[in-house]
Amino acid sequence: MKISFIGAGNAAWQLSRSFENAGETVMEVFSRHATHARDLVKYLYNAHIQEHLDFSESSSSVFFLCIPESAYAQVLPELILPKDATLILVTAHFSLNEAADLYDPVRENNNPIGIFYPVQYLQKGVNTSFDQCMICIEGDSPTTELLLSAFGKKLSKIVYAVSEEERKKIHLASLFAGDFTRLLWNQAEGLLKEIELESHLIQPLIRNHLAHLQQNFPYLNRAEREFLSHPRYVRELKDELDSNEYKELFEQFVKMIKKGE
Incomplete structure (x- = not known):
């Protein structure tokens, strides 16, 4: 599956490389800090740097948002994804409904949204194994949760669908x-x-x-x-x-x- 990353920090560094090792293809990496995106792309096979938040022409079907939660209010309203592409927030604490309101307040798009939370300390530059790591998922529909579960199982044996309260x-x-x-x-x-x-x-x-x-x-x-x-x-x-x-x-x-x- 073709995937892209918004953000090039600790979580993106670990997840992008781990998913590529599991057979996924990373197409693009976006970061407001171009040097961060450039550093990450060097470790990926075919990814290139995306210079803006308009991904409408991207061939990816899944987009991982790996940015600080404090930046959601700025990034999500500007983000444009291909029709029917899935947006996955890598977050421990943010509300799924609140993220949906920021991204698509009038519900005009058909983009499924989910949350992917690896319960692990992530640091770029240090190889981290997710094999025994608990991964928590939450989706806006059963179909989205099936997709999230499939991604989780590519990395770990321990994947749980949880509610927002349980995740917190x-x-x-x-x-x-x-x-x-x-x-x-x-x-x-x-x-x-x-x-x-x-x-x-x-x-x-x-x-x-x-x-x-x-x-x-x-x-x-x-x-x-x-x-x-x-x-x-x-x-x-x-x-x-x-x-x-x-x-x-x-x-x-x-x-x-x-x-x-």
């Missing part, structure tokens, strides 16, 4: 498990650097926690619970933090851990 819950869960955890890792790294130690020294600890997590072991052992129940020790640790925000966060974590006992 999954997105929130991914933030806690991924982005927020990375933020805490950065803080841990900073604390070690303050005493001139390398962050790799606690990576065995992280690997062990992940192994225990996968086996559903309790996240705190008895000694750790007793330690966090001692006010003086907790206060001394909190005082090691320079940022008031992290001090407050530390207090909240301790409270939640004690509450979860």
Whole structure:
């Protein structure tokens, strides 16, 4: 199937190459940053750079919108697709109905619209496997969902049709498990650097926690619970933090851990 990409960032970089490896043909890549489109096209077989949002003459039948959600209000009203082509939004949070209103407020076009959400951290320049990645789909009709499911199964064994509310819950869960955890890792790294130690020294600890997590072991052992129940020790640790925000966060974590006992 011939497909095109609007956007040339992290999601487009990963999905375009993965779909080509799965047998699809990427025809065009559009980006408001021409250098980004040029960089991506170099990694694709036959794709060329599209310089505007009028795709009415394109031979593609599916278009993946891989841009920040903050740009939807600007891009969707300008977008012109071939008749009956499917528009697929790569988004975790945006409403399907809201996107349809932006793209075609008076419902003059016959373009099906769907959402394709790979629950994965995507970064261009780094090869990412989708094989074990959950892919969430939502379509404006059963036919659209069948198409989305077919695309999902080209990349992953785990494809779920979800509602908007379910998708937002999954997105929130991914933030806690991924982005927020990375933020805490950065803080841990900073604390070690303050005493001139390398962050790799606690990576065995992280690997062990992940192994225990996968086996559903309790996240705190008895000694750790007793330690966090001692006010003086907790206060001394909190005082090691320079940022008031992290001090407050530390207090909240301790409270939640004690509450979860």
